[in-house]
Amino acid sequence: MEAHTSSRQLSRKRRREGSNGEAEERDRAVKVPRCTVGLKLPAPFADELEPADCKPYQRVSMEEAKRGTPPDRPVRVYADGIFDVFHSGHARALMQAKGLFPNTHLIVGVCSDDLTHQFKGFTVMNEDERYDAVSHCRYIDEVVRNAPWTLSPEFLAKHRIDFVAHDDIPYSSAGSDDVYKHIKEAGMFAPTQRTEGISTSDIITRIVRDYDVYVRRNLQRGYTAKELNVSFINEKKYHLQERVDKVKRKVKDVEEKSKEFVQKVEEKSIDLIQKWEEKSREFIGNFLQMFGPEGALKHMLKEGRGRMLQAISPRQSPNSSPTREERSPSPSFRLPFFTKTSPPPSPHVARGYPISEDDDDEDED
Numbered sequence: 001m002e003a004h005t006s007s008r009q010l011s012r013k014r015r016r017e018g019s020n021g022e023a024e025e026r027d028r029a030v031k032v033p034r035c036t037v038g039l040k041l042p043a044p045f046a047d048e049l050e051p052a053d054c055k056p057y058q059r060v061s062m063e064e065a066k067r068g069t070p071p072d073r074p075v076r077v078y079a080d081g082i083f084d085v086f087h088s089g090h091a092r093a094l095m096q097a098k099g100l101f102p103n104t105h106l107i108v109g110v111c112s113d114d115l116t117h118q119f120k121g122f123t124v125m126n127e128d129e130r131y132d133a134v135s136h137c138r139y140i141d142e143v144v145r146n147a148p149w150t151l152s153p154e155f156l157a158k159h160r161i162d163f164v165a166h167d168d169i170p171y172s173s174a175g176s177d178d179v180y181k182h183i184k185e186a187g188m189f190a191p192t193q194r195t196e197g198i199s200t201s202d203i204i205t206r207i208v209r210d211y212d213v214y215v216r217r218n219l220q221r222g223y224t225a226k227e228l229n230v231s232f233i234n235e236k237k238y239h240l241q242e243r244v245d246k247v248k249r250k251v252k253d254v255e256e257k258s259k260e261f262v263q264k265v266e267e268k269s270i271d272l273i274q275k276w277e278e279k280s281r282e283f284i285g286n287f288l289q290m291f292g293p294e295g296a297l298k299h300m301l302k303e304g305r306g307r308m309l310q311a312i313s314p315r316q317s318p319n320s321s322p323t324r325e326e327r328s329p330s331p332s333f334r335l336p337f338f339t340k341t342s343p344p345p346s347p348h349v350a351r352g353y354p355i356s357e358d359d360d361d362e363d364e365d
Helices: 002-017 020-031 062-066 088-098 114-120 128-134 153-158 181-185 199-208 213-222 232-291 296-312 358-365
Strands: 075-081 104-110 142-145 163-167 189-192
Touching: 020 296, 075 088, 088 189, 104 128, 104 296, 128 142, 128 181, 199 213
Parallel strands: 075 104, 075 163, 104 142, 163 189
Antiparallel strands: none
16 A cells, blocks of 8 residues: 555656656556455454453544554544445545554444434435445444444543544534534544545436436346336336337447448548559550650651661762773673674673673584
8 A cells, every 4th residue: 555655656756847758658657566465354343343452541642643653552543424325435535544644443433324314314225235335445444333423422432532534524414513523622633535526426416317227227137117116107118218229229330330331432442543543654654655755666666767768778879989981891802893883793692791712613503
């Protein structure tokens, strides 16, 4: 308990000193050590305990209690209440009472049904249920059943009470503006802090406010209309409302599932559109690269056209090359009787074809 409290104080201190981000990281780093020490049995009832020490009852002062008492003489702190529908607000108040002094013996008094109904009102739990619920709180050392509404000196002396713990708000009841007024005047009052936001009245208010919800809930769990004090007409009404709510829940589930389906379709369509855009850009880029103004196809056509033109029209001779007339005559042999005035040779003789002596002999033959 002390280690748990010190770790919380340390975390609060670090949160105040550092910045927001640093404080959160440091706060997360503070861990509470594991502890398995605890009571295994409920707190005993006062009327079942052996008599207290036979020494005369002598209270300890506030200074002595805060300074610390011997182990065999704990400070006996008393806290009383109705403790109907035992909740965390009750437990926190008892925790504070237990931690008032270093060595504390906490005695808790629980009022009976007769006193409670007389001075405060009807309870949800009966007195036996409230006694049992309080006895299982870990901070309590002793439980007093049928506790008095107003604390008398005889009661304080009987249980050897040193201090009475309760919140400091005046508690008006039983014809008194504050039932703890004489305790405060005697210097025996030790104030505790009330937990805001939760009380037995708040819990009952929630149940009354949501009465229909809880009636329908218990009807569904098998309670009868007679047990719930519900009329026949209201029972049928609640059953009809439950069926209508089931239909509404089904419709809502269908709507949610349809929304999820539409959302998934939209996500898929967005992914497909993005992929299509990427592929289309790639296709357009490749098309332009092949068929564009400066594409590869144009260069290929230019090269092919140039080759075709080169093949169809060969290159002209250079201007410096000699003409046909300037060329040297071929070394062909001509007969001496062939002159410029001589008739042209026979057709079977090719122009400029060399005539050898062997050919002339063949003609003569």
